[in-house]
Every structure is written in structure tokens, then in C-alpha cells.
Amino acid sequence: MPLGEELALIDRYLDIEQVRFGARLKVERTIDPGVLGCRVPPLLLQPLVENAIKHGVQDAVEGGAVRLEARRDGARLIVNVENPVDSGAPSRRGEGVGLENVRRRLLAFGPSEARLAAAADGARFRVTLDLPAIDGEGDAGA
Numbered sequence: 001m002p003l004g005e006e007l008a009l010i011d012r013y014l015d016i017e018q019v020r021f022g023a024r025l026k027v028e029r030t031i032d033p034g035v036l037g038c039r040v041p042p043l044l045l046q047p048l049v050e051n052a053i054k055h056g057v058q059d060a061v062e063g064g065a066v067r068l069e070a071r072r073d074g075a076r077l078i079v080n081v082e083n084p085v086d087s088g089a090p091s092r093r094g095e096g097v098g099l100e101n102v103r104r105r106l107l108a109f110g111p112s113e114a115r116l117a118a119a120a121d122g123a124r125f126r127v128t129l130d131l132p133a134i135d136g137e138g139d140a141g142a
Helices: 001-022 046-056 097-109
Strands: 024-032 064-073 076-083 115-121 124-132
Touching: 001 024, 001 046, 046 064, 046 076, 046 097, 046 115, 046 124, 064 115, 097 124
Parallel strands: 024 064
Antiparallel strands: 064 076, 076 124, 115 124
């Protein structure tokens, strides 16, 4: 599926969540138009955005901003999903089901062709996907 279609699905989900959270949910995007045709496995970003809202916005009284970034770095597609971290929340061990599902979807590129990195950096939590930038009809499990 082209990244542009994946982002359109995310937009529909975010529209629903915007009704739910109102002004508490902010979405910031930095999407390079040149990556919209890159192939990604279906529903690759959905669990990441859901996690960003659940773990970064939902329980914060003031809410927060979910940031989406997609850009090309040579022959690679880099996608970041970032959310605020509640400094008062108990730390979680390991990764949850959402991140594990995304890791499995990345296997569509082959076991060593795509990577997922997740880490807290100060007051933000970021998930970075690094995958081949395959344009058009290339096989990315889509």
C-alpha cells in the first residue's frame, strides 16, 4: 500500500480521536510529498498512532501533540511517530503488542531490510521506522 493511502487511513482515525479529545489532541506533521508513493505494509502506522494517543495523550490532563514525520534518506524511508511522555507515569517494561505487531509487519521487507527503534528522549517518546523506499508497484507486502 502506498504511504499516502496509509496516512489517509490514519487521518480518518485521527478525525475520530479529535472528536474524543478535542483541543487536548494536537497532531503535527512533517511529510515529504516525495515519499507518499513509497510502499509500506498495510496498517503499519495505525498501532503506532494508537499507542501515541493511548500512552502520550489520553491520561495527560493537558493532552499533547502526536508528531508524524516521513522523509527519504537516500534509498531509505524514515518514518517517526512521536508523543509526549508523562513523567509521573510508572515506567513500562519491554514493548507492548502494538510495537511487536509492527515489527512483524516489517518482515514483509525481509528479516534485515527494515528496522524499528523505540525510545524515550526526555519528555518525548519516539518510534522510528527505517525501511526501503520502494516506489510504485514494488513488493512491500502491500
